[in-house]
Amino acid sequence: MVNGNTSQRYTRGLEKLGLLGGSEEAIFAANAGVAPDLSRYVVEFAFGDLWSRPGLDPRVRQMLTIAALTSIGDTQRQLTFHIRGALQIGVEPSEIVEVILHCLAFAGFPRVVNAVATARAVFDEQGVLPLPETAEPDGPR
Amino acid sequence: MVNGNTSQRYTRGLEKLGLLGGSEEAIFAANAGVAPDLSRYVVEFAFGDLWSRPGLDPRVRQMLTIAALTSIGDTQRQLTFHIRGALQIGVEPSEIVEVILHCLAFAGFPRVVNAVATARAVFDEQGVLPLPETAEPDGPR
Amino acid sequence: MVNGNTSQRYTRGLEKLGLLGGSEEAIFAANAGVAPDLSRYVVEFAFGDLWSRPGLDPRVRQMLTIAALTSIGDTQRQLTFHIRGALQIGVEPSEIVEVILHCLAFAGFPRVVNAVATARAVFDEQGVLPLPETAEPDGPR
Amino acid sequence: MVNGNTSQRYTRGLEKLGLLGGSEEAIFAANAGVAPDLSRYVVEFAFGDLWSRPGLDPRVRQMLTIAALTSIGDTQRQLTFHIRGALQIGVEPSEIVEVILHCLAFAGFPRVVNAVATARAVFDEQGVLPLPETAEPDGPR
Amino acid sequence: MVNGNTSQRYTRGLEKLGLLGGSEEAIFAANAGVAPDLSRYVVEFAFGDLWSRPGLDPRVRQMLTIAALTSIGDTQRQLTFHIRGALQIGVEPSEIVEVILHCLAFAGFPRVVNAVATARAVFDEQGVLPLPETAEPDGPR
């Protein structure tokens, strides 16, 4: 490991990070020479403490991540990483879209339009476009 | 029905609202004499269009609602309604807590501490306190 | 005047504050013994510089105030003051409701539901409830 | 029409969208293959339900849109569209600037500085720069 | 200790919490029966990891806390705790007011007016009102 940290929290965090397609190298490269502790907190706290909690299905947990990031705004970089991660653990592209659209009621159109644009860029990069059409809840209008 | 609206969107929205423990009467009483159309939009758009979309398990959808409301802030009133609603459709109290705690990484402590206080008040009102202790992800510290 | 400030900005600000139903006494009482300069900045900058700018009808300017406060959230105290102020300068209660509802697209339901509740409390205090029903844009549904 | 939707809400929404210089094609192209329903909600709910409400002058309504988007932040894309739309329906460039500056009291300098930069880019694209100087409210300082 | 946690992070966090006038008992009571892990994260991460970092004077660190809470909004509960804590470690009431007023440029009047009201309530409770008047930067206007 990059920094020889062998605590349970750190090891567990790295493992979850890896599940989502991230790596210790990449997470430390982003803050290298400036704030290595921020990278460590991401691994230990965000992934090792929070993402590793039992009691929720990992796919659901990642959908919650996308809902929170969509609602908060100014999170394009984080949404890109976590939408890739969601795909990685088997969340369907159509489910990701549903998660973002659900936030429309709470966060308004600008946040949702921006998040869908970010999702689209990730889907394009991963070659999963176009998504199959969703059926309307009550058939044709 | 209160206002004789019989469109599919409205009917479908009322049904979902009812599943979460809300009622047409209560939703219109809140805005009566001021903005009945706001009540209508809640039923038609938030519940009839968005909450009624297929493609996500309703329990997951309601967990997403709680994550979005936690992250946005100044939503005590809405969290109270939607935490009650989550319990109503079988989301476990411990799952609700997990959803709120997951937002810690994205929205910070103040939003999460406030949302847990709101959840606690609802759990108290519903007589489900104390919740069983969550096991640590890696056993005793 | 409470603090003997006779600059143009201050005098102009006090006048605008008065139009909206505020007073120098009340604005200084709120921060007395703690931050009198905050009261002064409210008069000089918010009312004397910004609210006093030409180029917009005062009623429109006050509607913009309500849109901004609705969108920002955690502004119940400010919305109460500025909705009273809007009524004071002849903005119709129904126009205030329209302003708040318009924000639904951008700020989502929680912000708008909260702002309508605040408006309703002010309308109730001013004895203007119930408001006349708005006609639908395209007749009966 | 792109998707054969002939409901009153949809038709009315398209018309309003057109007034602001948008088109069904463009709004569906943005979400094509990912979330066509988001485009539909924009037309039906944002434009067909909300923007189409009577009771406010359309120019005022569009000024409210700019105030809300300025206050919310992370809305450069939406501000660009809606500032173009405001010009399209006869809101003066100087009025747009006044709307944004008014938000300074509520949303602070960063939101307003960003929105003015966006407005400036649109004004430049439309060839309306420089704007005429605004007179000071009380003559020369 | 309440929960027998003897890690360095936890012990260090408790000590910092104590400096600010908090206690393990109070922090666990707030989430008792619902989310004891949230209390633990407050101690371990917020106080043990972050607040305990070297490199900033503790008084400055607590002023930063107040600036962040003022700017975020919907944080009355947290501001109350942290303004009390700031007084506890020797931040002057007038410095606390300066910190909040400084945020006016970035967060706007509503956030700052709300934070000053919270500070005032804490100052009143602690019997330090009225504060001495601040001299103007350039003498009488």
Add this chain to the structure above:
Amino acid sequence: MVNGNTSQRYTRGLEKLGLLGGSEEAIFAANAGVAPDLSRYVVEFAFGDLWSRPGLDPRVRQMLTIAALTSIGDTQRQLTFHIRGALQIGVEPSEIVEVILHCLAFAGFPRVVNAVATARAVFDEQGVLPLPETAEPDGPR
């Protein structure tokens, strides 16, 4: 001076702006032809009234600026200016990083990760990378 404004507020504001590495020319160029009054308000109110207040060490004041901007989000442009300004008046790069990391508890990872990326770009531009490693509060893990 660009616009012949010789008020005390304006002169004092320009001086502070200069300390942070800004200039009247640059601040007016940014809004030229669109909103010269916004530039004037930046100088008069943000720098001349607020930044010029006595009672806080200027270095602390600039650290508060960075905490507020980090917490608010969508402020990359402002953070870039104010991190440069902080370096200009002798805030150490490592102190700037500490300020941003401290906000993690309140504003969450996305805001802090974005602000660290902005700081890193400024540090790179100023040739101060890599920063010396921070010692852990309690020695090796």
